[in-house]
Amino acid sequence: MKKVLMILLISLMMLLSTNTLSAAGEHVVIKTEPEVISYEQLNELENDLIHIDQDYGISIYVIFDQSIDDLVAYADDFSARYFDNTNNVGLFINSQYYYVLAEGSASDVIEENIDNLWNDFLYYAQAASSPEDGYLFKAIQTFYQSCVRLINGEVYQSNVPGVVVATPYVNDFADLLSDSEELELNKKLLAYKNRYGLDAVIVTTNSTNGMYISDYTDDFYDYNGYGNDGIILVLDMGERDWWFSTKGKGITYFTDYGIDTIIDDMLDDLKSGRYYSAFNTFANDVEYFTQKGIEGSVIDYTPSKATFGIDNVVISAAIGLIGALITMGILKGQMRSVSRQYMAHNYVVNNSFMLTGASDLFVNRHVTRSRRPEPTRSSGGGGGYSGGSSTHTSSSGSSHGGHGGHF
Amino acid sequence: MSELRDFKCPNCSGALEFDTKSQKLKCPYCDGTFDPEVFNEGTDFTVNNEEWNDDNIIVYSCRSCGGAIMADRDTAATSCPYCGNPVVMTSNVSGVFKPKKIIPFKLDKKQAKERYKKHLLNKYLLPDAFTSEAAIDEIKGVYVPYWLFDGRANARMWFDATRVRFYTEGDYDCTETSYYKLFRAGSVRFLDVPVDASSKIPDELTQSVEPYDNAESKDFNTSYLAGYVADKYDVDVAESRDIANSRISNSTSALFSSTTMGYDSVIPTSSSIAITEGNQEYVMYPMWLLNVDYNGKKYTFAMNGQTGKFVGDLPSDNGKLIKAMALVFFGITILGSLIQFILTRL
Incomplete structure (x- = not known):
């Protein structure tokens, strides 16, 4: 899908006069006169964009060339040649117009915020007069950082040029995956993030640095800049332990039962070392569970529902029969009033009852013990779930759901 | 030879009858009333031996109307079936047959009929036809002869008792059963335990209208019998005593068992109850007997003539x-x- 936006360029015109090639790269092309960006700055931007390209599956291009006559034709031609990623954003500027071309699942958010993006760009670009002031550099950086944030589902924040922390969703410290596998998974989880706004994080490690795996998991999520809603899976290869932690909406969408269902799907692969397959299952399950949760049918343990059958009628009839017999007893009893008397309580002389001896002798004591049946939680089994998620509070003070086990 | 007595009004020679309201002998003709405790105006007369027939039935002519009155040899009081003239067989209420006490009727025939109607109310299973078709065939005020027994029961009883406590200890559910041996000894006294001394009225019936309040009893005087039916006892003391002792024993056992509170189970293991027998008394207690015919079957109802307690089994639809x-x-x-x-x- 392509979104085309074209707005008359006004104030930037003052800055630009002749076409002088300043610097050229794959993602950023700047041809301006006078020179307002240095080669080093250009390289830095280029590197950033390459990383964004790889880590998030977002390709961002900034072309600033006064010599382009037909900006739209140029942009179309450019997009046909270079737009090959999940999300593509191109900012094209000539002497008169700027033109933003967005493609992919996130093009809607870019379109919605195009004015904001441009205003922020202009805010810095207008002030640019030499490479030393770094304003054009700042303008371009703000533009792509904002794009990445928007695509990652964040609300647009104008003029807050915070540093975008690269938060890869796959943290393979134990090196279980190849680089390309990591990239694939990361792409998948990024797409999930873009679609549902939840972070799904995979961590593999050989050691939890002496921490309980539960704390390690919670802290990893809390202190690495992930969002308020998400799910994280930590595999500790040293102990062969797994641990899930959920946060925010993740607590709702991934119940205790749901987590066990996910790990059940993964367990065979985990045990036999097919980690990529296991994590793929993780990604698929997480997306499916989230979808279900958003639809309002959170996947949770539901006790097998009682059904109405002939048994219920038989039970009712049995109670009915008892009721009928009691009725008979009461009604028949009303008809009888003559009976032999075996007691003489009526003729006891008042106060003549005397207890002259009474002893209650303790003989012995007998104790029988029986082990209380433990509440069972078997992964995949039916029993033990009370429904919903059990939560705890992590060291950062935020509430987490989730639990773990061994593989 | 048989001694009889009837009760003529000293004023008008009408036949006197005991009146429950005034608790006095009353003449239905001149309304004269006489204290039965001191009434001695009765006329004693003798029936000749020849009039006894082979079936122990005495037949004699009513001195009032000349009609033939037939009576069982145990009969102590009856009335002429023709004119209602009450008559008492004095030989059956004198000597060893003389009751020591009598509780006079407090409720009359009319009240007995009312109680009978009340007895039929709120009985869902009573056949609809019973109320309309069943007729009171016979209603009579009967003085039932009773033996009263006093007794003191000495009891020694042993019980096995348990107390059960549940608690948890770690992962275990524990059931602690404590066993006790209980011993109870003591005594209790019983006064005037009644035993129906007439074999003609079923014991179930006489026992069901119990209890009578013997405190209201009067010294016996034949005048109380005027207008009612009475029999002398035909069950001897020894036989009756066994029935009384059995009831005393059962009650004693129950009373002592009820002192073993606070246990979860109490089972009597052995007991010895010795009854020291006390006085015995021969008395007459009042009872209304109603016979009702329904569908060719006879239903008997009884009412305590002192308290009005009404009993009688009813047919079910x-x-x-x-x-x-x-x-x-x-x-x-x-x-x-x-x-x-x-x-x-x-």
Whole structure:
């Protein structure tokens, strides 16, 4: 899908006069006169964009060339040649117009915020007069950082040029995956993030640095800049332990039962070392569970529902029969009033009852013990779930759901 | 030879009868009343031996109307079936047959009939026809001869008792059973335990109208019998004593068992109850007997002539019973099924 936006360029015109090639790269092309960006700055931007390209599956291009006559034709031609990623954003500027071309699942958010993006760009670009002031550099950086944030589902924040922390969703410290596998998974989880706004994080490690795996998991999520809603899976290869932690909406969408269902799907692969397959299952399950949760049918343990059958009628009839017999007893009893008397309580002389001896002798004591049946939680089994998620509070003070086990 | 007595009004020679309201002998003709405790105006007369026939039935002519009165040899009081003239067989209430005490009737025939009607109320199973068709065939005020026994029971009883406590210890559910041996000894006294001394009236009936309040009893005087039916005792003291002792023993056992509170189970293991027998007394207690015919069957009702306690088994309409049971059965079955159906749909 392509979104085309074209707005008359006004104030930037003052800055630009002749076409002088300043610097050229794959993602950023700047041809301006006078020179307002240095080669080093250009390289830095280029590197950033390459990383964004790889880590998030977002390709961002900034072309600033006064010599382009037909900006739209140029942009179309450019997009046909270079737009090959999940999300593509191109900012094209000539002497008169700027033109933003967005493609992919996130093009809607870019379109919605195009004015904001441009205003922020202009805010810095207008002030640019030499490479030393770094304003054009700042303008371009703000533009792509904002794009990445928007695509990652964040609300647009104008003029807050915070540093975008690269938060890869796959943290393979134990090196279980190849680089390309990591990239694939990361792409998948990024797409999930873009679609549902939840972070799904995979961590593999050989050691939890002496921490309980539960704390390690919670802290990893809390202190690495992930969002308020998400799910994280930590595999500790040293102990062969797994641990899930959920946060925010993740607590709702991934119940205790749901987590066990996910790990059940993964367990065979985990045990036999097919980690990529296991994590793929993780990604698929997480997306499916989230979808279900958003639809309002959170996947949770539901006790097998009682059904109405002939048994219920038989039970009712049995109670009915008892009721009928009691009725008979009461009604028949009303008809009888003559009976032999075996007691003489009526003729006891008042106060003549005397207890002259009474002893209650303790003989012995007998104790029988029986082990209380433990509440069972078997992964995949039916029993033990009370429904919903059990939560705890992590060291950062935020509430987490989730639990773990061994593989 | 048989001694009889009838009661003529000293004023008008009318036949006197005991009146429950005034508790006095009353002349229905001149309304004269006489204290039965001191009334000695009765006329004693003798019936000749020849009039006894082979079946121990005495037949004699009513001195009032000349009608033939037939009486059982145990009969102590009766009335002429023709003119109602009351007569007492003095030989059956004198000597060893003389009751020491008597509780005079406090409730009359009219009240007995009212109690009977009340007895039929709120009996769902009573056949509809019973109220309309069943007729009171016979209603008579009867002085029932009773033996009264006093006794003191000495009891020694042993019980096995248990106390059960539940608690948890770690992962274990524990059941602690404590065993006790209980011993109880003591005594209790019983006064005036009545035993029906007439074999003609079923014991169940006489026992069901109990208790009588012996405190209201009067010294016996034949005048109290005027207008009622009475029999002398035909069950001897020894036989009656056994019945009284059995009831005393059962009550004593129950009384001592009730002192073993605070246990979860109490089982009597052995007991010895010795009864020290006390006085015995021969008395007459008042009872209204009603015979009702229904569908060719006789139903007997009895009312305590002192307290008004009314007893008597009634016939059941099986159709009504089946209807009621079916209603309850199907009602519960349908309602129960419906509730369960709704619950499974929630």
